[in-house]
Amino acid sequence: MREAIPRARRPIGLVLALALAAAVNAAAQTKDVEVGLIAPMSGPYARQGQVMKMAADMAIETINQQGGIKSLGGAKLKLEVFDAGDSVEKAKNAAQRMVADAPNLVVATGAYLSSFTLAVTEVTERAQLPVVTFSYSDLITSRGFKYVFQTSATGVQQAEGSLPALMEMAEKASGKRPQTVGIVMDNTAASVSFVKPMRDHQFEKLGLKLVVDETFTPPLANATPLIQKVRSARPDILILLPTVISDAKLLLEKMNEFGLGRGKLPTIANGAAILDPDLRNNMNIEQLEGVMAVVADWTTSAQKDFVAEVKKKTGEPWATQHFVTTYGDIWIFKAALEAAGKADRESVAKALHAMNLTGGAANFFPGNGKLKFDENGRREGASLLIVQWQKGVPITVYPAKDAISPPLWPKQ
Amino acid sequence: MMLGDWRRCWKGKRSDERAQSTYLTASLSPREGGEGERSKARAAHLLRSGEKAGDEVIAVSQFVENFLQALVAGLLTGAIYGLMCVGLSVIFGVMRVINFAHGDFMMLGMYVAYYAFGVLGIHAVFGSTLGPYVAALIAGPVIFLAGILVHWLLIGKVTGMRSSALRSEGHYAQLILTLGLALILQNGGLYLFGSTPVSISTPLASNAWALGPMYRDRIEVFVNQGQTVAAFIAVVVVLAFVMVMNRSRLGKSLRAAADNPEAATYMGIDVTQSHRLAFGFGVAITAIGGGLLASGTSFQPYVGLEYVIVMYAGVVLGGLGSVSGAFLGGLTIGLVQQMSTLFLPNQLQNTAIFVVFLFIVLLRPQGLFGTALRGT
Numbered sequence: 164m165r166e167a168i169p170r171a172r173r174p175i176g177l178v179l180a181l182a183l184a185a186a187v188n189a190a191a192q193t194k195d196v197e198v199g200l201i202a203p204m205s206g207p208y209a210r211q212g213q214v215m216k217m218a219a220d221m222a223i224e225t226i227n228q229q230g231g232i233k234s235l236g237g238a239k240l241k242l243e244v245f246d247a248g249d250s251v252e253k254a255k256n257a258a259q260r261m262v263a264d265a266p267n268l269v270v271a272t273g274a275y276l277s278s279f280t281l282a283v284t285e286v287t288e289r290a291q292l293p294v295v296t297f298s299y300s301d302l303i304t305s306r307g308f309k310y311v312f313q314t315s316a317t318g319v320q321q322a323e324g325s326l327p328a329l330m331e332m333a334e335k336a337s338g339k340r341p342q343t344v345g346i347v348m349d350n351t352a353a354s355v356s357f358v359k360p361m362r363d364h365q366f367e368k369l370g371l372k373l374v375v376d377e378t379f380t381p382p383l384a385n386a387t388p389l390i391q392k393v394r395s396a397r398p399d400i401l402i403l404l405p406t407v408i409s410d411a412k413l414l415l416e417k418m419n420e421f422g423l424g425r426g427k428l429p430t431i432a433n434g435a436a437i438l439d440p441d442l443r444n445n446m447n448i449e450q451l452e453g454v455m456a457v458v459a460d461w462t463t464s465a466q467k468d469f470v471a472e473v474k475k476k477t478g479e480p481w482a483t484q485h486f487v488t489t490y491g492d493i494w495i496f497k498a499a500l501e502a503a504g505k506a507d508r509e510s511v512a513k514a515l516h517a518m519n520l521t522g523g524a525a526n527f528f529p530g531n532g533k534l535k536f537d538e539n540g541r542r543e544g545a546s547l548l549i550v551q552w553q554k555g556v557p558i559t560v561y562p563a564k565d566a567i568s569p570p571l572w573p574k575q
Numbered sequence: 576m577m578l579g580d581w582r583r584c585w586k587g588k589r590s591d592e593r594a595q596s597t598y599l600t601a602s603l604s605p606r607e608g609g610e611g612e613r614s615k616a617r618a619a620h621l622l623r624s625g626e627k628a629g630d631e632v633i634a635v636s637q638f639v640e641n642f643l644q645a646l647v648a649g650l651l652t653g654a655i656y657g658l659m660c661v662g663l664s665v666i667f668g669v670m671r672v673i674n675f676a677h678g679d680f681m682m683l684g685m686y687v688a689y690y691a692f693g694v695l696g697i698h699a700v701f702g703s704t705l706g707p708y709v710a711a712l713i714a715g716p717v718i719f720l721a722g723i724l725v726h727w728l729l730i731g732k733v734t735g736m737r738s739s740a741l742r743s744e745g746h747y748a749q750l751i752l753t754l755g756l757a758l759i760l761q762n763g764g765l766y767l768f769g770s771t772p773v774s775i776s777t778p779l780a781s782n783a784w785a786l787g788p789m790y791r792d793r794i795e796v797f798v799n800q801g802q803t804v805a806a807f808i809a810v811v812v813v814l815a816f817v818m819v820m821n822r823s824r825l826g827k828s829l830r831a832a833a834d835n836p837e838a839a840t841y842m843g844i845d846v847t848q849s850h851r852l853a854f855g856f857g858v859a860i861t862a863i864g865g866g867l868l869a870s871g872t873s874f875q876p877y878v879g880l881e882y883v884i885v886m887y888a889g890v891v892l893g894g895l896g897s898v899s900g901a902f903l904g905g906l907t908i909g910l911v912q913q914m915s916t917l918f919l920p921n922q923l924q925n926t927a928i929f930v931v932f933l934f935i936v937l938l939r940p941q942g943l944f945g946t947a948l949r950g951t
Binding site: 209378424 | 645912920
């Protein structure tokens, strides 16, 4: 028996050593903080999802290189990606997979379309998983949810704010206030909701006369009748709202054909679709000159180094709205984790509610320079930007404090 | 062609100025009282009527311009629709097969033209003005061979003489087969070509010939150069095919196989071979139509769905089985689609097509040109 004790101790020592090694390894593994990206990675929206992933990867690489989350002992961020697909049902299924398969996930961003985000956050709210989103719909932060945070100016805020901003820009650029306006739009929900407050009260309030108002069902076969009506009515500004690239191409080419393009008729769209590199790849660059879009985020004059880094690291010609916002979201995660000091969902959600940043992540979201969410999770002071195609690149032209270049506007 | 200044003044100046001068004359008149007041009232009335007349002239000239512009757009769009309808009509007329994958063969034609233009060097040889149309014509023979292959491997198994042994003469199998083929082509296209929209770049797409100014500089109509060239090629291709069908031995064998396959077989015509050629010609003609469209619009692998319904409407409208009728049916669809915007909201463009379609089917079930042009 006496001889057996030392023999028995040897395996016990071995077991203890292995357990210690496993504990050390486990401690090393818990250092990684899992953050999620739920976005379309397949189907027709896959390109936007891929852009969002590029942005998240770039932000995480930078954060980890700079020492990770310092309040968590230098913990590294680790990205988990979930494919939201191309339908609300698929997005909801992806959210269910996300909360079931990734219990260590502490916060997530997504999910591209507002309809996807509405479905995804129904699932994540029950799992008490904080989600930071850029989707526009007002409904996202109107449901009394505690774990949803919206960084963009909402759809209604954009619709209400874009026309006064455009009028102000027009007056400053040309010295003349526009008197007449035209609308050419498709009948998708985004376009309809964007022009609703304008038709309801804004045109009257701003003294604008609506001289052409045309709605079409996408896809267009020929844009001639629509642009002919614009040519006949001769508005001072045109609100052009296609959501499909093929329609945007047809409309803009027809405007050029009729002599209304290249900034002769100030034209403004909503959302980043008309600023997408895909449109430039399908059109003569010169024909895009002067076309503007109201967006909730873009690169500004303060981010020249960031743009250079994006070009160098990703090969993208510029940082689109979804790139900038996803990149900014990851920096919001870092700030929240630093403040929480704990990698758990509840602590991160509390940190997000208590957040009041100036600089850092706040630089990636236009507004009052601060990053603060109200009790519903809506970012306070969120505002819009106006971006214009100039020499083949979409750049911010409004407001002046964020503008990279002054707007191109016809003097007469 | 660019317009120098699009803000021309169309205010009907002459009548306004005449009324204004009368009003001033009346105001300066030494006579006072009733006569002066009457003169003022008459002048004011003339001013109002002058403005009204000016407005009417503007409204009429604008309507005429809108009408002419929509007519041009309808003819140019309709010519391409017509070409695509001819392709579908050949397959239906000869083989009696409803090909749900037809729009997807059009999509393949667009991609063949796109890659021929960019990768195979058509752009380098012919430039960006002529190149897109050469690339569109190249799509024809390429998709012809693809059509022959697809018929040999799949379609031929459920059509022609073999189909008589199948339930409902093979129509169920044909429907399922062409639907399945459509899904495979769409998803295969997504896998091969990706979801990013592409197009063939040509300067003609956004340039126009200007007709006018006419009628005291009030009317000017633009004719898109790219669409005009495409429409011209479409008409030439259709005429060439009609000539082949009417004048050649090949055309006679195709028509014989369409009219009475059994009798054609007794006369030594290989009906299966005729059907194979008809399928090849049908998809090739539509592929050329797709290739012509590719320089005017951007497209992705699901683009065929947008056109296949229009193609069927055109074929039925023109008269099933009639090549010339199908072309005229497609042309009619284009005209209705564009000209309906003069009277109806743009959103109802495609609704107008089907209202006219149903109306014509109600009055002439054989189609607009079914009887008169049958046998071409």
